Amino acid sequence: MAMLEVKNLRKCFGDLEVLKDISFNVEKGEVVAIIGPSGSGKSTLLRCINQLEKASDGKISVCGMDMLEDNPKGSGVVYADARLLRDIRLKIGLVFQNFNLFPHFSVLRNITEAPMIVLKKSKEEAEKTAIELLKKMGLEAKADSYPCELSGGQQQRVSIARALALSPEILFFDEPTSALDPELTGEILKVIRKLADDGMTMVIVTHEMAFARDVADKVIFMENGVIVEEGAPEQLFGNDATERTKQFLQRFSQG
Amino acid sequence: MTSQEILNVVKLLLEYLVPTLKVFGFTLLFSVPLGMVVALLKMCKFKPISYLTNIYILIMRGTPLMLQVIVAFYAVPMLKNGEGTPQFIVNLLNNIDIKDENYMFNAVLVAFVLNYAAYFAEIFRGGIESIPKGQYEAAAALSMTRTQTFFKIILPQVVKRVVPASANEVITLVKDTSLANVVAYAEITLKAKQQMQLYSSLVPLFIAGAFYFVLATVLTIVFSYVEKKLDYYK
Ligand SMILES: Nc1ncnc2c1ncn2[C@@H]1O[C@H](COP(=O)(O)OP(=O)(O)O)[C@@H](O)[C@H]1O
Ligand SMILES: [Mg+2]
Secondary structure: OOEEEEEEEEEEEEEEEEEEEEEEEEEOOOEEEEEEOOOOOHHHHHHOOOOOOOOOEEEEEEEEEOOOEOOOOOOOOOOOOOHHHHHHHHHHEOOOOOOOOOOOOOOOHHHHHHHOOOOOOOHHHHHHHHHHHHHHHOOHHHOOOOOHOOOOOOOOHHHHHHOOOOOOOEEEEEEEOOOOOOHHHHHHHHHHHHHHHHHHEEEOOOOOOOOOOOOOOOEEEEEEEEEEEOOOHHHHOOOOOOHHHHHHHHHHHOO | OOOHHHHHHHHHHOOOOOHHHHHHHHHHHHHHHHHHHHHHHHHOOOOHHHHHHHHHHHHHHHHHHHHHHHHHHHHHHHHHHOOOOOOHHHHHHHHHOOOOOOHHHHHHHHHHHHHHHHHHHHHHHHHHOOHHHHHHHHHHHOOHHHHHHHHHHHHHHHHHHHHHHHHHHHHHHHHHHHHHHHHHHHHHHHHHHHHHHHHHHOOHHHHHHHHHHHHHHHHHHHHHHHHHHHOOOO
16 A cells, blocks of 8 residues: 555646646655755645645545545545544654744754644653654754754754654655755765665655665656656666756756 | 921822722733734734724724723713714613722723733734744644644744833833823822822922832833743744
C-alpha cells in the first residue's frame, strides 16, 4: 500500500494555475526528493498535502485514508470530515525552510507541547521522548535554551525533533537547508540521512543535488506546476534523462 | 496654608484616592478583555462585523473621553424623557435608577471601558497581526486546534509585543480618571478643586498632582519590570 497517493492534483491561486495535474506515489520507507526551479510549485504541493492550502482538483490519500477527492457531483473537491483530516494530519510531519520554532518556548517545550496538548501525553512521557530525540539530534545540552540562542542549523534540528515527536509516518521537508549558511547545511543533511537509514518515509524538496542523488530512492523533477520527469536518481542524474532535466541540472551546477 | 491644613487636605485627598483607583481598576479589568474581543471582531473575515467594529473604534478614538463621559452620564435621563425615544428603549431605561448611589460610577465606568477597549483593541490587533504566518502554520502542521494555537502559541507572543504600548495606555488611564470630575464624580481632582476654592490656595492642586505623579511612576516601574521579565526570548 502506498503511504501517499497524489492523483491529478491541481491548485489554482485565482487565475494562476500553480499545480497542473500532479500524480505520484510514495511507498513505505521510500525517500523521495523533489527538485526544480523556484516558482515551480514545490512548496505549494507540500502545503496542499499538509492541509495548509486547499487543493482545487484531484485526489490525495495518506496511509490509505482519503483526504480529498474530486467532487462526484461537479467541479472542485470534497475534503474528508474534520476528524479524518485530523487523523491524516497526525500521520504526516512538516519541516519548514524557516524552522518556525515557537520563540517563547524552550527547546524542550517546543518538542513536548504538541504531544502533550494534541496526543494528551503526560509531561514525563513527552519529555522522555523529547530528550531521546534531542540526543539523536546531538542537542541534549540545549534542552533548556531558547530558539533565539541557537544557530540556524541547531534550530532546524530542533524543528525536525519537534515534527518527529508526534511519530509521523511520513516526514516532509521544504528546502530544509535553504535558510542556512552553507557550512551549516551539512549537519541537517546528516540528520536526514540518518532518518533515511532508520527507514523513515520522507519527501524532501531540495536544491542539494548531490544529496538528492545520494539519499533519494526516487527523484521528481518539477517545473511550471507539472512533473517533468520522475525516476531513480541514476536515471535523472544520468545520461538518459530528458533534455529538460539535463538543462536544469546543468544550469544548476553552473550556479 | 498652615501645615495642619495641608495635612488635612492630604488626608482628605487620600480618602478620595479610593474612588480614583476604583475607576482605574475596574476600567482595566473590563477594557483589556473587551479590547481583545474588539480586536478579534475587527479582524473578523465577515466584513460587516469588521466595518461596524471599526466605526466603533473610530468614534471612541476620534472624540474626547470627557465628552463620552458626559454622554454616558446624561444619556439615560435624557432618553427617558426624550420625545422621539422608542418605547422599548424607554422600558429598558426604566430599569436603570438614576438616583441609585452607584449610577454615577457606573456611567463613568461605561464611558471609560468603551473608550479604553477601543485603544487596547488597536494595540492588540497590531500585536496579533505582527505574529508571522509561519507560527500558525507550524502549529497547524503539529495538529494543534485553532483554539490551542491562539492560546498557547499566538497570545503569549502577542502579550510580550503589546506590553510597551499597553503600559502607555495604563499610565494615561491613571491621569484620565480625573476626567470623571466633569459629572461631579467625587475623586481626587474634584476634591482638590473644592479645597483650592476653600483655602484660596493652589496647594491642594499640587498635592493632587503629586498623587497622580506617584501612581504613574509606580506603574512605570512595574511595567519596566514586567518588560524585563518577558525579555527571556527574542
Ligand atoms: N498564497 C499564494 N497566492 C498566490 N500565489 C501564490 C501563493 N503561494 C504561491 N504562489 C505562487 O505559486 C507559484 C509556485 O510557488 P511555490 O509553490 O512557492 O514554488 P516553489 O516552492 O517551487 O518555489 C509561484 O508563482 C508563486 O508566486
Ligand atoms: Mg518553495
